[in-house]
Amino acid sequence: MEPAIELKKISKSFGPVQANKDINISVMPGTIHGIIGENGAGKSTLMSILYGFYKADAGEIFVDGKKISIPDSQAAIAVGIGMVFQHFKLVENFSVLENIVLGAESGALLSPSLSKARTELAELASEYELNVDPDAIIEDIGVGMQQRVEILKALYRKANILILDEPTGVLTPAEADQLFRILKRLREEGKTIILITHKLREIMDITDTVSVMRQGEMTATLKTDDTSPEDLAELMVGRKVLLRVDKTPAKPTDxxxxxxxxxxxxxxxxxxxxxxxxxxxxxxxxxxxxxxxxxxxxxxxxxxxxxxxxxxxxxxxxxxxxxxxxxxxxxxxxxxxxxxxxxxxxxEGLIMDFMAWENAVFGYHREKSNQANRFFMDNNAIRKETEEKMKRFDVRPPNPKLTAKNFSGGNQQKIVLAREIERNPxxxxxxxxxxxxxxxxxxxxxxxxxxxxxxxxxxxxxxxxxxxxxxxxxxxxxxxxxxxxxxxxxxxxxxxxxxxxxxxxxxxxxx
Amino acid sequence: MDIMPKWVDIIVVPFISVLIAAVLSALLIIAIGESPIAALNLMIEGTLFRSAGWGYMLYYTTNFIFTGLAVSVAFHAALFNIGGEGQAMIGGLGVALVCLFIPWPHWTLAIIGASIGAAVFGMVWAGLPAYLQAKRGSHIVITTIMFNFIAAGVLNFFLVDVLKPKGSMDPASANFPTTTHLPTFQDMASIFGFEKAFRSAPANVSFFIAILACAAVWYLIWRSPLGYEIRALGKSGPAARYAGVRPVKIIMIAMMISGALCGMMAINTTQGESERLILNFTEGAGFIGIAVALMGRSHPFGVLLAALLFGFLYQGGAELALWTKIPRELIVVIQALVILFTGALSLMVRAPLERFFMSLQKAKA
CATH class of the missing domain: 3.40.50.300 (P-loop containing nucleotide triphosphate hydrolases)
Incomplete structure (x- = not known):
C-alpha cells in the first residue's frame, strides 16, 4: 500500500537557524502517527511546510504516492490535508455553520452554501459521531466543541489527512478522552491522522507510530507498541530524563x-x-x-x-x-x-521587549540592593548578578543583554523562576x-x-x-x-x- | 539574536528614510521649475555657512528638542501625546506671568523661575487629559488634541482680556522687564570678542537648557526606577500590574513630565525670542515634536539629531522662500515626507535591510 503522506529529505532554515534538516516521514493510511519533540524541535515548522505556510528549501512531498508541491494552504486543502491549529481559527461571533463555510462558499450567494453545508454537516455528524449544533454561536460553546468545529471544518473540505497541533492543551481530561474517541473513529473510517504533541501519555495512548524530533532532526520513528515513555523522553532530550518528581514526604510546620x-x-x-x-x-x-x-x-x-x-x-x-x-x-x-x-x-511574568537583566529585577526594581543611590538603579550590578543567576539556573544562553523574547519558553520560565526563588521568599x-x-x-x-x-x-x-x-x-x-x-x-x-x-x-x- | 546591529537601526534606517524623502522633494522642486541642487546649496549656505543661519537653526532646534523629548517620554509609556501645541501655549502663559509679575533681579534667576512656571503650567495642562485617561479611560489622543483648541482659546482670552496693556491694539502682553532678557548667542559671542557672530539671530541660552533636558530624560528613562516603570507599563500593562506598578500613577507622571517639557519650550520662544507673550508663538512645534520623536526613535540622542535636522529644514525653508520661487509651504511638504518615511513607512526601509543582514549572516554561517 502507498503511504498516505510521505516526506523525503525536507529541509528548511530561517537565517542561520536550521529548523528542519533532512526530515523523512511516511505515514500509512488509516493510522494515527504522533510527532513528539520539545519546543523548538521543528515540529510546527514541518507542519507549516505541509500546510503551505512555509516553502521547504529542499525535499519532496508525496500524497498517495504522487509527488506534489504545496505553495499555499489552498493547495494543501486541495490534496486533502486538513489542519487543526493549537489556537483555533474561528470567528467568535459567527455560528458553527458560518465558520465551517467560511472560505469554502460555493457561490456569490451565501444561503445556498449554508443550506448545502447544513446537509453535509448532518451527514458528517452521523458518520463520525461529531455532533454539534450548527446554529450555535462559537463564543457560546465550550473549547471542546470549538475544537470539534475545527475538525468538521477540515472534514467539510474533504480532508483525508488531518493534522492536529497540540490538540489537548486546552481540554479537560474528559474532553481529551472524547477527542481521542473521535480520532479513533476517524481512523476506523480510513482517515490518516498526524498528532503533534509534547505529552508522552497521549502518544502512548492513541498513536500507532511515532516520530521523535530533536533540534530540527528526526531522531527516530518507532512503532508505539515497541517503545516506552522513558525511551521517548530520552530520544527527545538526548539524555536520560526523570519523569516522576523525586521527593521525600513533606514536613509541614507553621x-x-x-x-x-x-x-x-x-x-x-x-x-x-x-x-x-x-x-x-x-x-x-x-x-x-x-x-x-x-x-x-x-x-x-x-x-x-x-x-x-x-x-x-x-x-x-x-x-x-x-x-x-x-x-x-x-x-x-x-x-x-x-x-x-x-x-x-x-x-505578565516578563516584558518580552526588555533584556534579561531588566526582567531579572522586575517587581523588585525599587529594592535597595538594586539601587545605586537614591535616584538611580545600579544597572551594572544588576547585569552582573543576573549573569550569575542565569548560570545557576542553567538559562541558555546566559547572556543578560539578550531580549526576553529571544529565549525559548523553558529558558524564559527559568528567568522568572530565578528571579522569584533567589529572593528566598x-x-x-x-x-x-x-x-x-x-x-x-x-x-x-x-x-x-x-x-x-x-x-x-x-x-x-x-x-x-x-x-x-x-x-x-x-x-x-x-x-x-x-x-x-x-x-x-x-x-x-x-x-x-x-x-x-x-x-x-x-x-x-x-x- | 536581533537581526540587525543596533547602529543600523538607529542611524542607517533614518538616514535612508531622509534620503528617500530628499529625492522625492527634489522631484517636486524640479516640477516647480527650480533646480534641486541650487535649492540644496541655498539651504546649506543660508543655514550652515553663516553664523546667523546657525542662530536661527538652533532657535528652532531648541523648540523641537523640548517637544520631541516630551512626545518621547509619553511614547515610552505607550501614550501618544499630540497636545504639545496646547501644553506649550499654556507654558508660555506661565512664563509670561512669572516674568511680568515677579521682579527678577537678574536673568539667571528669571530663567529658573520661568522654567518652573512653564513646566508647572504645561504639567497641569497635560495632567487633565492624563487624569481622564488614567481614571476614566478617555483616549489620550482625542483629549490632548481637543485640549490644543482649548489652550488656544485660553491664550486668546488672557491676551485680549487680561494681559494686553491698556490702549494697545495688539493681542499681546506687555514687554517683559529687561532683567528677564536671556543672553542670545550674539550676546554670548560678544563676550569672546566676536560681536558680529550670530547677528540678530534668536537662539539663546535656553538651547543649553534643552541639551540638559536631553541628559535628564536619558537618566530618567534608562537609569531611574521611575523610567523603568514607565517603560514597563508602555511595553505591557498586565506585566506592570503583576510587578506592582500602579498604572494610574505612571500614566499621570509620564504625561505630566511630557507636558512640563512642552511647556518649557516657551522659555525659548517667549522669554528668549519675543520677550512678551504673543498669539501663535508655538508655530506648530508641538506637532513637529511628534516627527522628531518618531525619527529619533524616542531616544534623547536621536531626538537631538532629529531636532537639528528639522531646525535645518525650517531655516533652510525660510531661505528658499526668500530667494527662490519655491514656496515656504514646500518645506512643510518635505517635512511631511520625512515624517512619512521615518515614521509610518520605516518598515519599508527596514525590511529590505533586514533581509540584507540576514543573507550576510547566512553567508557567514
Missing part, C-alpha cells in the same frame, strides 16, 4: 498563608471566587487542580495584589489589607516575603510552572520547586496539568466555578476522581 472566606467579583459583576478557605504551611506544596477558568487565575491575581477582594488573607500571621489592593500592591507583598511566578510568563505562588516548557526544563523546574519546599518554604501551586499536580503536590485542592470542591492526598487519589471534582461533581458523589 502556616504561612491563611485564607479565610475569600470572595471576589470581577469587573463584569461575575463572582469569580466564592468563600475560599485554605492554608499553606511552611515546608509543603499545596496544589490546586482545576480546568482553566474556574477561578484559579483570579485567586493568583488576588494573592499577587492586583485584584480587589473581600475576606481575610494572612501572610506569616499578619493580615493583608485587601481594601487598598486594587492594583499596585505587589511590591509591598514582595517585601513581606511573597514571590509569584505568574501563569502567563509572556503576558517565605511563600511562593506558582501558576502553570511548565506550560509550554520542554521536558528537560520541566525536570529542572520541578526540582527547584521541591528544593524550595525542602528549605521549609510554603508553596501554592496552580496547574491545569493533572500529572504535574499529582507528582509535585503534598496536598491537592480542586477548584470548580470559584469554589474549593474538596481536598485529596495525591497518593490516595487518581485522575478519575480528581477529574470528577474538576467537573463540579460534588464531594460525596465523587467518593
Amino acid at each position: 502556616p504561612v498563608l491563611e485564607i479565610q472566606n475569600l470572595s471576589m467579583v470581577d469587573d463584569f459583576g461575575v463572582k469569580r471566587l466564592k468563600n475560599i478557605n485554605l492554608t499553606v504551611k511552611a515546608g509543603e506544596i499545596l496544589g490546586i487542580a482545576g480546568v482553566a477558568g474556574n477561578g484559579q487565575s483570579e485567586l493568583l491575581q488576588v494573592l499577587g495584589g492586583y485584584s480587589a477582594a473581600t475576606g481575610v488573607i494572612k501572610l506569616n500571621g499578619s493580615e493583608i489589607d485587601l481594601s487598598t489592593s486594587v492594583s499596585g500592591d505587589g511590591q509591598a507583598r514582595r517585601a513581606m516575603g511573597m514571590a509569584h511566578v505568574p501563569e502567563d510568563r509572556q503576558r 517565605d511563600l511562593l505562588l506558582v501558576g502553570q510552572p511548565t506550560r509550554g516548557v520542554d521536558i528537560g526544563a520541566i525536570e529542572f523546574i520541578h526540582q527547584q520547586i521541591v528544593a524550595l519546599r525542602d528549605q521549609g518554604k510554603a508553596i501554592l501551586l496552580i496547574s491545569v496539568e493533572l500529572d504535574e499536580i499529582l507528582s509535585l503536590s503534598d496536598r491537592v485542592l480542586v477548584m470548580f466555578d470559584g469554589e474549593i470542591m474538596g481536598e485529596r492526598q495525591p497518593e490516595n487519589t487518581n485522575e478519575k476522581e480528581l477529574g470528577l471534582l474538576m467537573a463540579g461533581v460534588s464531594e460525596e458523589f465523587a467518593q
Whole structure:
C-alpha cells in the first residue's frame, strides 16, 4: 500500500537557524502517527511546510504516492490535508455553520452554501459521531466543541489527512478522552491522522507510530507498541530524563498563608471566587487542580495584589489589607516575603521587549540592593548578578543583554523562576510552572520547586496539568466555578476522581 | 539574536528614510521649475555657512528638542501625546506671568523661575487629559488634541482680556522687564570678542537648557526606577500590574513630565525670542515634536539629531522662500515626507535591510 503522506529529505532554515534538516516521514493510511519533540524541535515548522505556510528549501512531498508541491494552504486543502491549529481559527461571533463555510462558499450567494453545508454537516455528524449544533454561536460553546468545529471544518473540505497541533492543551481530561474517541473513529473510517504533541501519555495512548524530533532532526520513528515513555523522553532530550518528581514526604510546620472566606467579583459583576478557605504551611506544596477558568487565575491575581477582594488573607500571621489592593500592591507583598511566578510568563511574568537583566529585577526594581543611590538603579550590578543567576539556573544562553523574547519558553520560565526563588521568599505562588516548557526544563523546574519546599518554604501551586499536580503536590485542592470542591492526598487519589471534582461533581458523589 | 546591529537601526534606517524623502522633494522642486541642487546649496549656505543661519537653526532646534523629548517620554509609556501645541501655549502663559509679575533681579534667576512656571503650567495642562485617561479611560489622543483648541482659546482670552496693556491694539502682553532678557548667542559671542557672530539671530541660552533636558530624560528613562516603570507599563500593562506598578500613577507622571517639557519650550520662544507673550508663538512645534520623536526613535540622542535636522529644514525653508520661487509651504511638504518615511513607512526601509543582514549572516554561517 502507498503511504498516505510521505516526506523525503525536507529541509528548511530561517537565517542561520536550521529548523528542519533532512526530515523523512511516511505515514500509512488509516493510522494515527504522533510527532513528539520539545519546543523548538521543528515540529510546527514541518507542519507549516505541509500546510503551505512555509516553502521547504529542499525535499519532496508525496500524497498517495504522487509527488506534489504545496505553495499555499489552498493547495494543501486541495490534496486533502486538513489542519487543526493549537489556537483555533474561528470567528467568535459567527455560528458553527458560518465558520465551517467560511472560505469554502460555493457561490456569490451565501444561503445556498449554508443550506448545502447544513446537509453535509448532518451527514458528517452521523458518520463520525461529531455532533454539534450548527446554529450555535462559537463564543457560546465550550473549547471542546470549538475544537470539534475545527475538525468538521477540515472534514467539510474533504480532508483525508488531518493534522492536529497540540490538540489537548486546552481540554479537560474528559474532553481529551472524547477527542481521542473521535480520532479513533476517524481512523476506523480510513482517515490518516498526524498528532503533534509534547505529552508522552497521549502518544502512548492513541498513536500507532511515532516520530521523535530533536533540534530540527528526526531522531527516530518507532512503532508505539515497541517503545516506552522513558525511551521517548530520552530520544527527545538526548539524555536520560526523570519523569516522576523525586521527593521525600513533606514536613509541614507553621502556616504561612491563611485564607479565610475569600470572595471576589470581577469587573463584569461575575463572582469569580466564592468563600475560599485554605492554608499553606511552611515546608509543603499545596496544589490546586482545576480546568482553566474556574477561578484559579483570579485567586493568583488576588494573592499577587492586583485584584480587589473581600475576606481575610494572612501572610506569616499578619493580615493583608485587601481594601487598598486594587492594583499596585505587589511590591509591598514582595517585601513581606511573597514571590509569584505568574501563569502567563509572556503576558505578565516578563516584558518580552526588555533584556534579561531588566526582567531579572522586575517587581523588585525599587529594592535597595538594586539601587545605586537614591535616584538611580545600579544597572551594572544588576547585569552582573543576573549573569550569575542565569548560570545557576542553567538559562541558555546566559547572556543578560539578550531580549526576553529571544529565549525559548523553558529558558524564559527559568528567568522568572530565578528571579522569584533567589529572593528566598517565605511563600511562593506558582501558576502553570511548565506550560509550554520542554521536558528537560520541566525536570529542572520541578526540582527547584521541591528544593524550595525542602528549605521549609510554603508553596501554592496552580496547574491545569493533572500529572504535574499529582507528582509535585503534598496536598491537592480542586477548584470548580470559584469554589474549593474538596481536598485529596495525591497518593490516595487518581485522575478519575480528581477529574470528577474538576467537573463540579460534588464531594460525596465523587467518593 | 536581533537581526540587525543596533547602529543600523538607529542611524542607517533614518538616514535612508531622509534620503528617500530628499529625492522625492527634489522631484517636486524640479516640477516647480527650480533646480534641486541650487535649492540644496541655498539651504546649506543660508543655514550652515553663516553664523546667523546657525542662530536661527538652533532657535528652532531648541523648540523641537523640548517637544520631541516630551512626545518621547509619553511614547515610552505607550501614550501618544499630540497636545504639545496646547501644553506649550499654556507654558508660555506661565512664563509670561512669572516674568511680568515677579521682579527678577537678574536673568539667571528669571530663567529658573520661568522654567518652573512653564513646566508647572504645561504639567497641569497635560495632567487633565492624563487624569481622564488614567481614571476614566478617555483616549489620550482625542483629549490632548481637543485640549490644543482649548489652550488656544485660553491664550486668546488672557491676551485680549487680561494681559494686553491698556490702549494697545495688539493681542499681546506687555514687554517683559529687561532683567528677564536671556543672553542670545550674539550676546554670548560678544563676550569672546566676536560681536558680529550670530547677528540678530534668536537662539539663546535656553538651547543649553534643552541639551540638559536631553541628559535628564536619558537618566530618567534608562537609569531611574521611575523610567523603568514607565517603560514597563508602555511595553505591557498586565506585566506592570503583576510587578506592582500602579498604572494610574505612571500614566499621570509620564504625561505630566511630557507636558512640563512642552511647556518649557516657551522659555525659548517667549522669554528668549519675543520677550512678551504673543498669539501663535508655538508655530506648530508641538506637532513637529511628534516627527522628531518618531525619527529619533524616542531616544534623547536621536531626538537631538532629529531636532537639528528639522531646525535645518525650517531655516533652510525660510531661505528658499526668500530667494527662490519655491514656496515656504514646500518645506512643510518635505517635512511631511520625512515624517512619512521615518515614521509610518520605516518598515519599508527596514525590511529590505533586514533581509540584507540576514543573507550576510547566512553567508557567514
